[in-house]
Amino acid sequence: DGGITQSPKYLFRKEGQNVTLSCEQNLNHDAMYWYRQDPGQGLRLIYYSQIVNDFQKGDIAEGYSVSREKKESFPLTVTSAQKNPTAFYLCASSKGATIQETQYFGPGTRLLVL
Amino acid sequence: QKEVEQNSGPLSVPEGAIASLNCTYSDRGSQSFFWYRQYSGKSPELIMFIYSNGDKEDGRFTAQLNKASQYVSLLIRDSQPSDSATYLCAVNMIGNSGYALNFGKGTSLLVTP
DSSP: OOSEEEEOSEEEEOTTOOEEEEEEEOSOOSEEEEEEEOTTOOEEEEEEEEETTEEEEOTTOTTEEEOOSBTTBOOEEEOTTOSOOOEEEEEEEESOOSTTOOOEEOOOEEEEEO | OOOEEOOOOOEEEETTSOEEEEEEESOTTOOEEEEEEEOTTSOOEEEEEEOSSEEEEETTEEEEEETTTTEEEEEESSOOGGGOEEEEEEEEEEETTEEEEEEOOOEEEEEEO
16 A cells, blocks of 8 residues: 555653654655644644755754655654644655645654653 | 635535635745645545636535635535535745645534534
8 A cells, every 4th residue: 555654643752751753655755744733723844855865944843853864754753842742743745845746644643741 | 924824614514515615825926725624633635736727626626716816715515424524725835945835724614414
């Protein structure tokens, strides 16, 4: 099956802890994205990557870090510097990063703070 | 500030009626527009996209774009209870780091039997 997978489905973070959210795609897409969604809010862009070994900050990158060592994978780390991490995290990918490219979403990871 | 605006709703329509969802955007240079459907607790799924002024039809869905008025809408004909969801409008805008999708907060649609 082609698609985007995210794991885990639910993740719990303790104070001062870094946690990593996984995102994998087998669509052979070049571009990958991370969004955060809070209740009743739209999606806000955290980071995106157009090619391997390159990524750019989105609107709310503070407290987050990413890597793009493989085309298929774009993990997101929520660091202890992110003071309000409780949210629904969505990974997306697109074939390219041009203005007409459609983004497709994974199932999401819900992060909760203990 | 580049913005995408949607009425939060809920928009309630009876089964079989036409649901009309509206979206306005601030960046006059925007070129591509997307509608996503999001069920509660799930991730967004693409319904359709539109690039040119006018109407684009796909089954029961019609997207309408008016760039002069900076307005995009989604019509759902013969609405079904399974269409009850939040509909997100997304607009591709040029930001500080290149192209990015800007999302509205979504309109909640409730189709009543």
